[in-house]
Amino acid sequence: MNANTLVINGTGHRNCADGHYLKHSPKQIDNGKSMMLTYFGNHWWQRVHHATTARLWELRKDNTYDHMVVISGLALGYDQLLVQCCLEVNNRLAEAKALNIEPIIIVGAVPFEGQDGRWFKESKQQYKRLLNVLDYSYETDVLMHVEDKPFGVKLNLRNQWMVDVNDVEFFGLDKKKDAVAKHICLAAFDGRKGGTANCLQYALKKGVQTMIYNPLLEEWMMHDEFKLLREPTKKVQKPQTNGVVTNTDLFTTKAQAVVNPVNCKGILGKGLAKQFKERTAHTTYEADYKAACKSGELVMGKPYVWNGGKRTIISLPTKNHWSSKSKLEEVRESLVTIYKENAWGLKSIAFPAIGCGLGGLNWEQDVKPMMLKFAASMKRKGVTITIHEPTNQAQF
Secondary structure, three states, X not given: OEEEEEEEEEEEOOOOOOHHHHHHOHHHHHOOOOHHHHHHOOOXXXXXXXXXXXXXXXXXXXXXXXXXXXXXXXXXXXXXXXXXXXXXXXXXXXXXXXXXXXXXXXXXXXXXXXXXXXXXXXXXXXXXXXXXXXXXXXEHHHHOOOOOOOHHHHHHHHXXXXXXXXXXXHHXXXXXOEEEEEEEEEEEOOOOOOHHHHHHHHXXXXXXXXXXXXXXXXXXXXXXXXHHHXXXXXXXXXXXXXXXXXXXXXXXXXXXXXXEEEEOOOOOOOHHHHXXXXXXXXXXXXXXXXXXXXXXXXXXXXXXXXXXXXXXXXXXXXXXXXXXXXXXXXXXXXXXXXHHOHHHHOOEEEEOOXXXXXXXXXXXHHHHHHHHHHHHHHHHOOOEEEEEOOOOHHHO
16 A cells, blocks of 8 residues: 555635625625625635645646545535636646646535535536536535534534545545545635634644635745634734724834835825825935836835835835725735735834725725734734824825
8 A cells, every 4th residue: 555645625715716606695795704805805716716726736746646636615615716726737737748647636525415505596507517527526414424414514524524534435546555645724714713714723633734825915824824814803903912003193103114105106295195295305205206106116016115214114005096096905915015025124114094095995894904914914024013093084
């Protein structure tokens, strides 16, 4: 018997990766439960699609294992996206015959017959198409003899089965020759409670390696970072844990750097940007900012760092044209850049309510939750983020 098989089970949120689900279930977006959509917009699933396909390709192309098995629960969202990613990888492998690598074995772990019973017509059709492309499919409530259990229990038990399964015969392999060498739990996870969190916790309990895609940071996180990601929002919102300061003037901060929300046209005409202009009139800040806009050094998603005064100023683009409204997705891109650049070596940064007021974004519902996640992530890098909440949003 040869330990030559890599098994991957997938888990992820239901309302983040399926076009039909987003299109036909607006209540899931409006009721506040869809944190992914609130933070990152409708393009989140496209980034997850790309990241998951790339990760699966890397794992299979490595060819360390003779066989690679991917198990999906086929629920709406990430589960179905995972199957699509596997198919794309298999197509690439078929085209790259010189690699001589076996395709991914795709296995469905359906919690019970008719799990699509309450789905919309388009989602049901997609579900049936995916069932037809699987190599193997099982109803886990039958396998585990829990047909009489409630809906939620069956879902959790399905997740546990995906983590626990090590009988290669479920994958069409010969257990006299083949055995599981490694098991990975692959997840798209934003930190909220639910089935994905439960599955990850169970995997960690069982000693299974986890790979978590963090959509804010656009990177994969290992299991040792899971605790931070899983930290409840209520704890994150305490001022002493994330540096949020209320009713204080941004310009009184003791942080190394302060953020100025700007446009990409070189205009410091209104709001907080105008205050920065007035306070730095004796310096070259405005001229340098205009030059950065003209040269392309400052563009959407790419802040400009100015070190010409007593304190570093980070000009963070929140909109392209000064008369436009800010878009949460574009503001988020700048935060991702700061994270990837390790804050350019800075140890503390003070933020206003970026994109709010003149930018038109909602502070409490949209920007603040995103900033809290960002602050927690930067804390892990040793960078303190101070968020100065608006006393009057119009000034920002």
